[in-house]
Amino acid sequence: MWQHQHTYAHHSHTNEIDRDPDLHHFSTFLRVHRQFEHKGIYRYQKYACFVAFAYTFVVFGECFWIPLDMVQTGTLYGVCEWTDGKRPFRAIATILHMAWFVTLIMVVPFFNASSAWKALTCVIVHIWTSGLLFGIFSQVNHLNEFSLDADMNHRTSNNNNNKNNIIIDKGRSKMLRYSWAAAQVETANNFAPNSALWHILSNGLNLQIEHHLFPGLNHSHLHRIAPIVEQTCKEFGVKYKCYNSWSDLMRAMLAWLDHLSVEPSAGKQ
Numbered sequence: 001m002w003q004h005q006h007t008y009a010h011h012s013h014t015n016e017i018d019r020d021p022d023l024h025h026f027s028t029f030l031r032v033h034r035q036f037e038h039k040g041i042y043r044y045q046k047y048a049c050f051v052a053f054a055y056t057f058v059v060f061g062e063c064f065w066i067p068l069d070m071v072q073t074g075t076l077y078g079v080c081e082w083t084d085g086k087r088p089f090r091a092i093a094t095i096l097h098m099a100w101f102v103t104l105i106m107v108v109p110f111f112n113a114s115s116a117w118k119a120l121t122c123v124i125v126h127i128w129t130s131g132l133l134f135g136i137f138s139q140v141n142h143l144n145e146f147s148l149d150a151d152m153n154h155r156t157s158n159n160n161n162n163k164n165n166i167i168i169d170k171g172r173s174k175m176l177r178y179s180w181a182a183a184q185v186e187t188a189n190n191f192a193p194n195s196a197l198w199h200i201l202s203n204g205l206n207l208q209i210e211h212h213l214f215p216g217l218n219h220s221h222l223h224r225i226a227p228i229v230e231q232t233c234k235e236f237g238v239k240y241k242c243y244n245s246w247s248d249l250m251r252a253m254l255a256w257l258d259h260l261s262v263e264p265s266a267g268k269q
Contacts, residue, residue: 001066001067001070001082001094004076004080004081004083004084005021005022005076006021006022007215009021009022009076009079009080011212013151014142014151014184014187014188014212015142015148015150015151015187017033017079017151017153018079018153019079019080020151021076021077021080022138022139022142024076024079025058025062025139026054026055026058026139028054029041029045029050029053029057030042030045030051030054030257031045031257031260031261032139032148032256032257032260033148033260034148034260036260038263038264042260042261043261043262043263044261045257045258045260045261046257046258048254051135051254051257052132052135055132055135055136055139056127056128056132057127058134059127059130059131059134060127060131062134063098063101064098064101064102067094067097067098070082070085070094071085071091071094071095105123105126105127106123109122109123136250137202137203137205138205139253140189140250141188141189141190141191141205141208142187142188142189143253143256144189144249144252144255145256145259146239146241147186147187147189147241148187150183150187150239151183151187152180152183155177155178155183156177173237176236176237176238181213182236182238184209184212185209185212185213185238185240186239188208188209188211188212188241189208189209189243189249189252190207190208190210190241190242190243191206191243191244191245191246191248191249192206192243192246193206193207193223193226193242198246202246203219204220204222206246207219207222209229209240209242210222210225210226213229
């Protein structure tokens, strides 16, 4: 599933609402894109505590709920076909993985802990902590207004309401507008690039731009190529977004979620 969802779909079609499954992870709780229909629950996403609450469920979704839906429908959110479903061994392996996750994470603790409450606590702490880590070090790197407007759908569109968006500026070269590499840079964000601590804590995802340009490169080498990537972006007029700290990037994402928490009116947003 990860191969289809992340390695292929997310990295190939970053922030494209009809092709990137990562935009759909939290749609039950969070509206991250203008094109998502507004729901009543989205009005709470202006609160950071609610966003954190939504993130706590992501690992359970990734390891159980999403694969279950994928096996049943043959797609990821209807935006990415699960071609492995046509291969019986892969389909069986996915089902076994779901069963193993439930057994190891949600059942075994009740046989090892001294009480049911302690077992339940272990289950909740594991799922919530891993979910938060995924959210604050992965999703935060793509979810702000400019990054979402830099996807290929916007780059190649002739009908976009945001006339100040340089991505679709007619004065911009056609090469940049249609460039996959430029899209990878402009749909991602770096933070704290010179911090060894944040590099270790995020497993190199603080250099998200370089990770997207060179996904096969070990994260321990990303800091070596970052200055070269930044200089090349300046040379060709590609917007290289780098925040001084994780908190600055988080505030940018929360501001965007706050903006989308309000029901759109008269075609705005």
